[in-house]
Amino acid sequence: MELRHLRYFCAVAEELNLTRAAQRMHMAQPPLTRQIKQLEAELGTALFRRHTRGLVLTPTGQFFYEHALQILEKVDTTVAATRRLARSGKQLLGIGFVPSIFYSELPVLIRQLRQKEDIELTLSELTTIQQVQALKAGRIDIGFGRLRIDDPEVEQEVLFDEPIIAALPRTHPLAGATPTLADLAGFPLIVYPATPRPSYADVVLGLFRRRGLKVTVIQEANELQTAIGLVASEMGFTLVPEQVKRLQRDDIAYVPLAEGHITSPILCSRRREPPSELLCHVDALLRPLVDRHRQG
Structure with a gap:
């Protein structure tokens, strides 16, 4: 399967008429029809239902269309960004991060990197597992996360350890206390992210499980901000890294x-792999920030 097959398919899916789709793609109708039939044969499913007045997407065709659009949009965006980067003569640096990292040293690092006129930054909010996949695929150059991943192609360094604290509704009976995990286990828990797993959610659940504590997960949220919002609505509590408390809320x-x-x-x-000159520069900026955090 090639990108042209996706473009042919999307044109037919949007026109729902082979003649109009062929005109749009500047080709004859018979070759376009053959391409669609070949695509269906490769996928092992019908993408369209044929009617006298045109075509209708099947449920699998609709699913494939939505994902094919995402792929083509990503390709077009990447091509445009690559051309822009080539014209600018800058070095591209991709950084992946989990949201809770963004309340401390990472914004400082990004500000310092943006001051370098020869660097083009791309930032991607990714779980640690997604960061490892993106590193191996070359989509990012460095990642900042919280989950230890055993992968022979990726190395991880612990920059520092951060205390875990509880985020509670302001009206919660433990809001003015210093609770134990056993105290908290009696209340409903909100975990994040919901997917992909394993993730920080499993780290939190493991804290209770290893102590023989049973806790009721009332909601799984995909985003840290969503989890905090659910806590504010008094649905339950969540455990967060200490720096998240910079996200001040009255509730x-x-x-x-x-x-x-x-x-x-x-x-x-x-x-x-041996670090590039650019990654050595990132490391030189990162070290003082890590040292400053360790010193409080």
């Missing part, structure tokens, strides 16, 4: 845990 109380040794690592992930 949220951030409280330390009685088990003060419970932490979440900040991990820097890179491809397991």
Whole structure:
């Protein structure tokens, strides 16, 4: 399957008429018809239902159309960005990050990198697992996450460990306390992200499981901000890295845990290969920020 097959298919899916789609693609109708039939044969399913007045997408055709559009849009965006980068003569640096990293040192690093006129930054909000996949595919050059991943092609470095705290509704009975995990286990829990797994959600659940504590997960959220919003609505509590308390809200109380040794690592992930000059520059900017954080 080639990109042209996706373009042919999308044209037919949007026109729902082979003659108009062929005109749009500047080709004759018989070759276009053959391409669609070949695509259906390769996928092993019918993408269209034929009617006297035209075509209708099948459910599998609709699914394929939605995803084919995303692929083509990504390709077009990438091609345009590549051409723009070539014209500018800049070096491209892709950074992946989990949302909770964005409340501390990462914004400072990004500000410093943006001051370099020869660097074009691309930022991608990705879970740690997605960062590893993006590193291996070459879509990013460095990632900042919280989950340890064992992969021979990627190396991870712990920059520092960050205390985990509880985010509670301001009206919660434990809002002014220093609760233990056993205290919290009696209340409904909100975890994030819901997918993909494993993720920080499994780290949080593991804290209770290893202590033999049963906790009721009332909701799984995809985003940190969503989880905080659900806490504010008094649906339950969640556990967050300490720096998230910079996200001040009048309806949220951030409280330390009685088990003060419970932490979440900040991990820097890179491809397991000699670093480029650009990544060495990133490392030189990153080290003072990490040292400053460690010193409080």
